[in-house]
Amino acid sequence: MQDNVKGRAQEILKLLEREFYLERKEFVALIAKRSGDPFRILVATILSQNTNDRNSKAALERLESKFKVKPEILAEACLEELMEAIRPAGLQAQKAKTIKRVSSIIVNRYGGKLDRILEKPLDKARDELISIPGIGPKTADVLLLFSSGFPTIPIDTHVMRVSRRIGLAPNSGDYETVRESLMRVFEPKDYLKAHLLLIKLGRTYCKSRKPQCPQCPIKKLCSYGGRIRSKKAN
Numbered sequence: 001m002q003d004n005v006k007g008r009a010q011e012i013l014k015l016l017e018r019e020f021y022l023e024r025k026e027f028v029a030l031i032a033k034r035s036g037d038p039f040r041i042l043v044a045t046i047l048s049q050n051t052n053d054r055n056s057k058a059a060l061e062r063l064e065s066k067f068k069v070k071p072e073i074l075a076e077a078c079l080e081e082l083m084e085a086i087r088p089a090g091l092q093a094q095k096a097k098t099i100k101r102v103s104s105i106i107v108n109r110y111g112g113k114l115d116r117i118l119e120k121p122l123d124k125a126r127d128e129l130i131s132i133p134g135i136g137p138k139t140a141d142v143l144l145l146f147s148s149g150f151p152t153i154p155i156d157t158h159v160m161r162v163s164r165r166i167g168l169a170p171n172s173g174d175y176e177t178v179r180e181s182l183m184r185v186f187e188p189k190d191y192l193k194a195h196l197l198l199i200k201l202g203r204t205y206c207k208s209r210k211p212q213c214p215q216c217p218i219k220k221l222c223s224y225g226g227r228i229r230s231k232k233a234n
Contacts, residue, residue: 009168009185009194012218016197019217020204027196028056029146038114038147039106040069045142046098046134047089059089071112075103098134105132114147122150137175145195151188153195155179158202165206167223 024030032044043063048056060069066085067073074082082096089095110116117128122144129140141154153159155178163169169181186194205216206224213219 005168006185008221009182012166012168012221013186013190013194013197015217015221016201017193020197020200022193022196022200025057026053027199028053028060029142030196031057032060033146037069038118038143039071041147042102042114042135042139042143043069043074043099045139046095046102047086049091049095049139051090055088055090059086062086062088071103071106073103074099075107102132102134114143118144118148122152125150126152137179141179145192149192151183151191153179153182153186153191155182156199158199158206159195161208162198162202162206165211165222165224166218 024034028044028048029041032041044056044060047059047063063069063082063085066081067077077100079096079100082099083092086092086095086099106112106114117125119125120128126137126140126144129135129143130137135143138154138156141152144150144152145154155163155175159182160175160178163178163182164171164173168185169178173181182194183191201216201218205212211224213222213224216222
């Protein structure tokens with residue numbers, strides 16, 4: 001059974017690669033990745049929570065125009081000025097407090113260097129990141145995958161919805177269940193590509209309220225689309 005799901009996952013990935021062109025500007029984590037600075041990726045990921053990449057990108061650009069995005073700088077930044085800088089991302093009060101708190105911990109606990117965490121094995125690095133208030137599993141996984149190529153798959157709302165709908169993860173699976181399911185059916189070398197393509201699928205066709213099943217490039221391999229077609233036939 002697992003081999004069947006893995007084979008279907010590989011076919012889905014091939015079809016999505018043919019369908020979509022992944023542009024750096026579409027994903028704020030890819031934009032941040034260009035600098036090679038893991039802290040910048042971490043801040044970009046915090047900004048991306050509960051908003052779209054367009055707003056996250058605007059907030060990151062505004063932040064960088066007003067501050068050097070370094071933990072020692074943001075830890076001491078005026079909260080009101082930080083809130084104003086990241087306003088395009090929404091929830092600016094909450095996110096500004098998180099950025100200041102995380103920055104302070106990185107300075108005080110790690111000497112301002114995330115490398116002290118990222119040089120550890122995946123599981124230990126992940127656990128240590130999640131132990132920092134304000135860094136949850138998704139934020140940790142984005143940082144690990146995008147900054148250092150660790151073999152993990154971040155599960156955002158699109159990846160969660162799509163992977164459960166199309167039958168690559170249990171329909172009632174939580175974050176860790178979905179993550180582990182996808183890591184079993186995709187090859188580690190494809191984790192980043194799979195993450196981005198599933199997001200793109202969710203944004204374009206497999207939408208939350210009105211999935212565009214007839215136009216979807218993987219409709220013949222999709223459990224959800226199959227059920228929809230059966231209902232219409234009956």
